[in-house]
Amino acid sequence: MKCPGQDTLYWKEDAIYEVKCPECNKNVEFFKDDTARKCDHCGHRFANPKMDFGCASYCKYAEQCIGNLPPELIAQKEDLLKNRVAIEMKKYFKRDFKRIGHATRVARYAETIGKNEAGNMAVILSAAYLHDIGIHEAERKFNSTAPKYQEQEGPPIAREILTRLGANETLINEVCDIVGHHHHPRDEETLNFKVIYDADLIENLSEKHKENPMEKDRILKIINKSFMTESGKKEAEKVLAAN
Incomplete structure (x- = not known):
């Protein structure tokens, strides 16, 4: 038909x-x-x-x-994809507002950094929304939220979501690769990975800073040592060391 x-x-x-x-x-x-x-x-x-x-x-x-x-339509499809991934992430986490909030904030930082670094925004935002998607399975199987378990359990779930949404195979493979090692950079990394790593690090440091405030000098040392992009460093300074 x-x-x-x-x-x-x-x-x-x-x-x-x-x-x-x-x-x-x-x-x-x-x-x-x-x-x-x-x-x-x-x-x-x-x-x-x-x-x-x-x-x-x-x-x-x-x-x-x-x-x-x-x-024009390819761009429209990719723009729509990231919005649908965000919806699927929220549906997956259901009432786990802590994880939904974390993923949403990471995506917000990733969007700022990714645009400044001229990354692939469809990959970056899909990976940002799905980077911790394996955390529930990690808790269920291993009673742990350790990064290695999140990275192990996340890619199959991310792949199922992206396949169901009709994403192309190249994008799916790259997003799943990022999800599968987002806490552990390799010697050589893609720009899209670096954006996700920096965005996630900003949010993780921000959460820790709220619980146990750090001195500005210490924050700046972490920023200079740990971030992978210049835009990530600038965003981190704006978020963490503004005061």
Whole structure:
């Protein structure tokens, strides 16, 4: 069965229309299911400005349904993905507001750091929301929240969530890799990992600082020694050493 939005049986007169080329201003004919077309006059290829991507912004079958996705829709899909991952994280943790709050704050720091470092925000925010997703299984199986158990139990749960949401395999693999060792940096690390590591460290230090306040000099020493990105250091100073 075809998606009704793409089945010509349901099309009306407005299913074919002309759009001005943004380069030469000549008319280019579009069918409503064309994601992009090339201008016959100047050769410029551009996305269909009238196309309502609708469910294609989250449907995992969108590419099969409407062909190769334009960059605009790929960006839209990734932007929507991080919001849906946040929802799935909250559903998974249910009434464990402590873990929900921690993940949400880590994601907030990761967004600031990641944008400043020009990281892949879909990977970064998905990993931020899911970095501690294995903590309940660690408690159930080992009666422990030790980092090694979280890292062991987290990736299968993260993979199931991301697969169900229709994320691409490359993103899933990178997020699961980060989740699987987010407390233990390797000798060589990706930028996306470094962003998550710094964001998580800010939140962990902030929680400890609230319980047992540290002197500013000690905080600055930790920041200079432990953080992996310059943006992470700046954010840590803003959060931890502002006063």
